[in-house]
Amino acid sequence: MPTSARVAVVPQEMGQPLRIESVELPDPGPTDVVVRQFASGVCHSQLHEIHTPRASDVVLGHESTGEVVAVGSEVSHVAPGDRVFVTWLPRSTQPPDRRPAMAQVTQDDGALATSLGVFTWADHTIADEMFVVPMPDDAPTDVTSIIGCAVMTGAGAVMNTAGVTAGSSVAVFGVGGVGLSALSAAKTLGADPVIAVDLSEEKLDFAMRHGATIGVNASECDPVARIHELTPRDGLDLMGAPCSGVDFAFDCIGAEATIAQVAPSLRKKRWAADERAVAVLVGIPVAVPTIDIGDLLMHEKHLTGSIGGTSHPERDFPIYMDWYRRGDLDLDSLVTQRFALDEINEAVDALENGRIAGRSILVFD
Template identity: 45%
Template sequence: MGITARLAVLPPGRKELELETVDLPEPGPWEVVIEQQAFGICHSQLDLIDNPSRAEPLVIGHESAGVVVATGENVTHVQPGDDVLLTWLPRDPSASRAPGASRIPLRDGRVAVTHNVFAWGTHAVVDEQYVVTAPAGLSPDLTSIIGCAVMTGAGSVLNAAGDVSGRSVAVWGLGGVGLAALSGAHALGASSLIAVDIHDEKLEVARSMGATHVVNARTDDPEAVIRQLTGGPGVDVGFDCTGIGENLARSLGAVRAGVAGRGAGGTLVLVGAPRAPFSFNGMQLLSTSKTLIGALGGLCSPDRDFPVFAEWANRGDLRLDELVTNRYSLSELDEGIQDLRAGRVVGRAVVVL
């Protein structure tokens, strides 16, 4: 095949990425080689960078947009020249074959491994189950975040919360995932949409994307404000995208309670991945008949759901142009990572190639 690529490699025992030149292997029978056009910088990848306890080099990243340049002999749903998206959930969960994880030989004889896919580089070699046909009419720097940020945030609204049309909704935490959840709730007709964060600039973006009310949790008690805005009971549905375990008691407390014999309470969807163990008052959940549900990856089936997100974007309900707030070149990847760490990324950061 003869393709030379530049990949961001995380050496074992280190927290600093190195851009390495590699010679890509021929794709296996079920693999797809993608020339990247843009990829997202997801906060979850910082957790991988910050954990040096690995024995092998790691290639990371899990959302991107690009063009197919080669396929294995068993790949039938895409072909060279196709515009595609890369994601980290299998596109067809009902498939009988379990997808394989990527492995990339390095020039010094080592092999870089992944959990399933990688996206940070000029090219990717991934199992076809992680490759979805890209929607037409949208720029790759915008569609590159569908494979994680949009899938996780908007997907949680689409798949985990039931029908939100005409219901009151609160979204806690307004990074790329939270803003995608807010956009999803707006697209599906939430009657009131309350955005909660500690950064005013993120709250302003949320307002422009359809939030009817915004709450700065640094200066106000969001649970009290939400109860006031809803006339006392709290919201019908909450989405906690913060990844902060101790916030769960507050976001759950802001969901309306049910009454025994009269009906269940509201629902809180746990969207953000907690980075430490947490606890909350289980009696509160039991006595109020509320529902708490986790939604890994927005409970998405990418083949089914990505066209829905594209439809929302094409009609202007999913504001990808406002979700993507920071752009970098590949050589500026480390700058993007540091900006994300320092809270200088309002929505989602992408690298454009």
């Protein structure tokens, strides 16, 4: 039978506040899972969707925890009563043999509100089974909701995309929820130093609780120059200049300035050495920056992107849960603010205006 749900809807008309709609979710199709939600993350990427022109109303949210209410006939990895994560990347390490339909809801007036894949700003949701991951029974149901995006995107970029190893030096530009997760992963994997770059001393102090060993305030200095000052190295580069810079750098913002800074902060290549430094673009870009191609060429630097931390949720989520249990991934302090579903506009406003130190969540239960 249909499931009643309250869902946050972004109106098609630009500039209008989100509204809460009461809808009926349909019975699950063969590969669908209906989930009663515990909590959902409020991700910065949803601001881009809110400010992007659209052809219909939209439903948002792509990281949550909940309990399975019903499953389709072809779903076998979860059952009603199971606790689960909802995420936006396919759960398995095996490439899916199909593309799921976008989740959507039918409103009282018959209008559809569509998603890019899943929606979790709702007290109940329906999602394709490939986006539903079993959750340990001992896991808290609130702070773990951000594993499905913030953690897997930031920590995954460090662990999977870049392959950071013990003893490597790391710089992370932007210490919101994703950047803090990246810092935690770098520290857990044994990187040193782990340099956090942001514009606020308050945020940099917070970053020191999540794996950073050094903070660089980009509002007070040139962060690229400061990173090179902090990371001197033996040897000379191709032009006979002293070498410096980090082994790995991550842009967790996507701003024009940070995209342009992330590769120059990498270490210079020592003359005749077989070594590569890697810059990873993690944040969603909002502009096309100028890239110093000569710097990439002369020092054989690698510049790459990372979507969702190159993650496979069924493989990676247990790793993050182990880090959480050990205290290496401090989700309890990373989640800094909670909102009810009816406060969704306040949650969006707080995120947009920089009032969230780590990650905020919606709590339903």
